[in-house]
Amino acid sequence: MTRDEARALDAADPLRRLRERFALPEGVIYLDGNSLGALPRATPARMAETVEREWGEGLIRSWNDAGWIDAPTRVAAKIAPLIGAKPDEVVVADSTSVNLYKLLMAALAARPGRRVIVTEPGNFPTDLYMAQGIAAGGQVEVRTAPRDRIIEAIDETVAVVMLTHVHYRTAEMFDMAAVTTAAQGAGALMLWDLSHSAGAVPVDLGAANADLAVGCGYKYLNGGPGAPAFLYVAERHQALLTSPLTGWMGHAAPFEFGDDYAPCPTMRRWLCGTPPILGLAALEAGLATFDGVDPTALYAKGQALADLFVAEVEAKCPGLTLASPRERTQRGSHISFAHTDGFPVMAALIARGVIGDFRGPDLLRFGFTPLYTSFEEVWRAADILADLLASGAWDDERYRARGKVT
Ligand SMILES: Cc1ncc(COP(=O)(O)O)c(C=O)c1O
Structure with missing residues (x-):
């Protein structure tokens, strides 16, 4: 898929305006709502x-x-x-x-x-x-x-x-x-x-x-x-x-x-x-x-986001192995990929503004929250990940230092 095609999916997405209910920071692609949901705009x-x-x-x-x-x-x-x-x-x-x-x-x-x-x-x-x-x-x-x-x-x-x-x-x-x-x-x-x-x-x-x-x-x-x-x-x-x-x-x-x-x-x-x-x-x-959200549409979007991520990562990131079910009906709304150096890869990815998390020993975990995640963000996240892996820039002491990733 091209970035424009991902944008077209967003334009056709009936749920796209729900993102306005959240206060997400600029420059961050947040794929960790399965661990800590984003801040709703109304909460403060x-x-x-x-x-x-x-x-x-x-x-x-x-x-x-x-x-x-x-x-x-x-x-x-x-x-x-x-x-x-x-x-x-x-x-x-x-x-x-x-x-x-x-x-x-x-x-x-x-x-x-x-x-x-x-x-x-x-x-x-x-x-x-x-x-x-x-x-x-x-x-x-x-x-x-x-x-x-x-x-x-x-x-x-x-x-x-x-x-x-x-x-x-x-x-x-x-x-x-x-x-x-x-x-x-x-x-x-x-x-x-x-x-x-x-x-x-x-x-x-x-x-x-x-x-x-x-x-x-x-x-x-x-x-x-x-x-x-x-x-x-x-x-x-x-x-x-x-x-x-x-x-x-x-x-x-x-x-x-x-x-x-x-x-x-x-x-x-x-x-x-x-x-x-x-x-x-x-x-x-x-x-x-x-409020007012059709749960069927919400779940369908979550699975479509996850499908897009799997397809893009598998096409662009040869070093990663899918560790989640491919079949929609057999999985929840997050996707994990295995990489032997998962910890520094995730740390470097977060430094590039794509927030997922790491679950040892080797899983990169990405959550898809259909209330606020867009298709373009998912496309971008896969692209940034592919770039990072191809460059080898994750292989750096800064990222290897153990500590909590998120
Ligand atoms: C399946 C599951 N149960 C429980 C918890 C956490 O429980 P608690 O809210 O007591 O920290 C988590 C947190 O990630 C979880 O994934």
């Missing part, structure tokens, strides 16, 4: 409003007057349509790691006599570490099996199967309905990590009959660094599952200040401490970037 004003008016002037009255107390469920209701959930099946709370802990513990408690958590090796580290922390008590076992053998690993000893829907390194995507059915067929609960899925690929937890899910607020949902995470419990389980972190905000009547814990009947039972209002305000502004 929303933060100023929350800080100066709601906090500064409203003071403690804002828990009621500004709707702070309802923010965890109000913001969650805006995530629900992006993941095929009902509004009252989702809550925003804590981090993804903490939510994994809460749901794993709840699932184990709901399956007495079963002590195994099944997951895959190479799952996102925090998923593995949280499960390992639970197993360190000696009562629980973590069983790992490669993704093509995962279903065989699920037997009558398994309490919960925990998998990341879109793999953080390769973007490989599980068949959510098939794995969920297999887990449930063996009597286990299914817990999906949607961190690389929500806002990027079609997710229908309801249609998949999913039991439990978690996900990040700061990636495709544009909630800002360290944004609070979300947690999903299917309606049919809500009365049965309880949080192991029985903080006062999950109590049925927190402001009665009673001595004994009683879980809230709604998803608020998954709250622990006081909700992070500033983070919730930024996440709500992030979610507003999806």
Whole structure:
């Protein structure tokens, strides 16, 4: 494809104006929205409003007057349509790691006599570490099996199967309905990590009959660094599952200040401490970037951007090997290419204004966020990468120095 042809795709793109909802710096091609979403244009004003008016002037009255107390469920209701959930099946709370802990513990408690958590090796580290922390008590076992053998690993000893829907390194995507059915067929609960899925690929937890899910607020949902995470419990389980972190905000009547814990009947039972209002305000502004957007068109554009990148890189960069599925339906919205010197290549690429990231030992990872990435940018990114590789300019001490790339 030529640059003009890429420009023509942008001109014909019905979603191109959505980019105006973001404040992206000049001279940067941002292909890391799968790690930290870009800043929505409306977020600074929303933060100023929350800080100066709601906090500064409203003071403690804002828990009621500004709707702070309802923010965890109000913001969650805006995530629900992006993941095929009902509004009252989702809550925003804590981090993804903490939510994994809460749901794993709840699932184990709901399956007495079963002590195994099944997951895959190479799952996102925090998923593995949280499960390992639970197993360190000696009562629980973590069983790992490669993704093509995962279903065989699920037997009558398994309490919960925990998998990341879109793999953080390769973007490989599980068949959510098939794995969920297999887990449930063996009597286990299914817990999906949607961190690389929500806002990027079609997710229908309801249609998949999913039991439990978690996900990040700061990636495709544009909630800002360290944004609070979300947690999903299917309606049919809500009365049965309880949080192991029985903080006062999950109590049925927190402001009665009673001595004994009683879980809230709604998803608020998954709250622990006081909700992070500033983070919730930024996440709500992030979610507003999806307002009025046709999800089918959004997903189609994300995949078209990724296809263009794969085609251009494969045509122009002989030293790179595709490490993500070629088939659209089998991957999320990022693409990884392997290069033995991936670290300095990515560092040099970032120095040239193309921001992706590096995932060791050898992956260059590029995220395609259809809300704000253009076809011309994708074309340019591949061109700059090809130029860099052909010149060998990445092979420099400056870029080889280890440190965090992004
Ligand atoms: C699959 C997955 N789960 C969880 C996390 C992060 O969890 P937390 O928000 O607790 O840092 C990430 C971050 O990249 C992730 O990719």
